[in-house]
Amino acid sequence: MARPNEQVGALLQEYADLVAITGGDAYRARVYEKAARSVAGYHLDVSTLDAAGLRAIPNVGTSIAAKVTEYFRTGQIAAVEELRAKIPAGVRELTEIPTLGPRKAMVLYDERGIASVQDLLDALDAGRLAGLKGFGPRTEENLRHGIDLLRQSGGRVDLGVATELAEEIVGALSKVPGCVRCTYAGSLRRMRETVGDLDVLAVSKNPGTIMDALTGLDLVAEVIARGNTKTSIRTTAGLQVDLRVVPPESWGAALQYFTGSKAHNVRTREIAVRQGLKLSEYGLFTVPRDEHDGDDEQGEQRGQRGRKGGRRRPAAEAVETGETGELVVSKTEEEVYERIGLPWIPPTLREDRGEIEAARAGTLPKVVTEKDIRGDLHTHTDLTDGVATLAEMVAAAAARGYAYYAITDHAPNLFMQRMTDAKMLSQRDQVRALGERYPKLTLLHGTELNIDPGGEVDWPEDFLAGFDICVASVHSHFNQSRAEMTRRIVRACENPAVNVIGHPTARLIGRRPPVDVDLEAVYEACARTSTALEVNASPDRLDLNDENILAAKRHGVKFAINTDAHAVAHLDLLRFGAGTAQRGWLTPDDVINTWPLRRLRTFLRKGRKR
Incomplete structure (x- = not known):
């Protein structure tokens, strides 16, 4: 709800x-x-x-x-x-x-x-x-x-809506007596930008109580199907939720299977087959003897290796699962991956986009996490269109344990915000004063500039030099031609005051399409000018998206994972930006707001002496 x-x-x-x-x-x-x-x-x-x-x-x-x-x-x-x-x-x-x-x-x-x-x-x-x-x-x-x-x-919902609903369901089911563990899986665990339905996985030796708890929740509009191991409901918001309850010994295999993606699972099953094994949601099994050729000595050897430490499934379970081989491993995802010769692969990478090959080669990235992020570099206050005061936003940033935090209210060319030079300079004084209250938090005074149709930004160079950081974004004229939009954003990258391009494609998921722009040209300009591209964490933006991040990373572009917060509660959206960055294979070194303050300040100078 x-x-x-x-x-x-x-x-x-x-x-x-x-x-x-x-x-x-x-x-x-x-x-x-x-x-x-x-x-x-x-x-x-x-x-x-x-x-x-x-x-x-x-x-x-x-x-x-x-x-x-x-x-x-x-x-x-x-x-x-x-x-x-x-x-x-x-x-x-x-x-x-x-x-x-x-x-x-x-x-x-x-x-x-x-x-x-x-x-x-x-x-x-x-x-x-x-x-x-x-x-x-x-x-x-x-x-x-x-x-x-x-x-x-098609009825899909954004990450924020799906996560809130999933966490409410998981929280309720986790309190049910006999529930050993419970989590969500599927595309939500992989942090896809939209979610069509929710997959929830629980461990219990008494599945019926968990099923009762799900169907009894206030958010249930319809019980689609109910069984001993799976129950499906539709919520009052129209989203389908599939709950599966498995025994403790099947947790790891079930979590790996129901997390997906389908393409990733196909690859892992193929690897298992080549080792004489079967991988399913119930576990990793040896292939039954009658499925091998009788004279397949190599297959028998595989079976002997697989049976080491394994156990035979009871007949009833074997009939239900269609497995008659011996269980090798299934309790944790890590041991399932290890047994087929792979390191554990983060869920956000499981899309069959090279993660299997990287895992085999030992080059799987140590992806950035929310804990790696030292500060938010794009936030707003009630001086423009935010709903919290400067003091409230700074206090919230300090409470999150940030090392640094940027306030970047809108500049004057976004006319509805009625920004003036005097207002911005007054805020700068307030920022400096607030900084004395929080000695462990370095406050950066910045602004979100507007990239006008010709690529110019608000304020002259001498005024811009007074900011610690400048984010520049497209806020209007979204229908320019591809050539015009490309020149517009590239010119902003070339501005020595611009440090970050905010929400680079200006899309709003399900509401506004991305602008028509030659992103390869933008990536080249960013790499050449040391301008970062934003991964905007707002669930209705997630801009850049994962595929564009992957492409930009190949050009050597650096990124900033920001919330674009307009309220204190929005600071919690950072996890969605981190998840999107993971899907784009970003490491902490790729993300400027994971860096120590001194390295960050060097980047923000863009080669200038100031």
């Missing part, structure tokens, strides 16, 4: 969208959008706050606080329900299409009677949007692409 803050934040954002769809006051919609962000990112549980506590949240006034209180008292907000009733459900469905805003969705309904995604696709195919103001050929192309993105998501 979503945190209370996120539940209320989603409702307030929906209200803002509904106000916009119905042609309400634009200012009112913006007020609720800001409140939605503030509530979702607030560090305290809003369900525990009284009216005064709610009004203490940035952008939350008396009226909004009353709506939040109403939600926790009644389970709904009357104003939201009233607006929902005025709008066909299909129009709200249309707003889920990336690139289609609420007002345009209402225009489609009013002018063409379009009330679903399929209606829109049919209208596009029939040319029925011709002549409709604001819906020219380029818009039609964007709408088709947006529909493709929506359908590709």
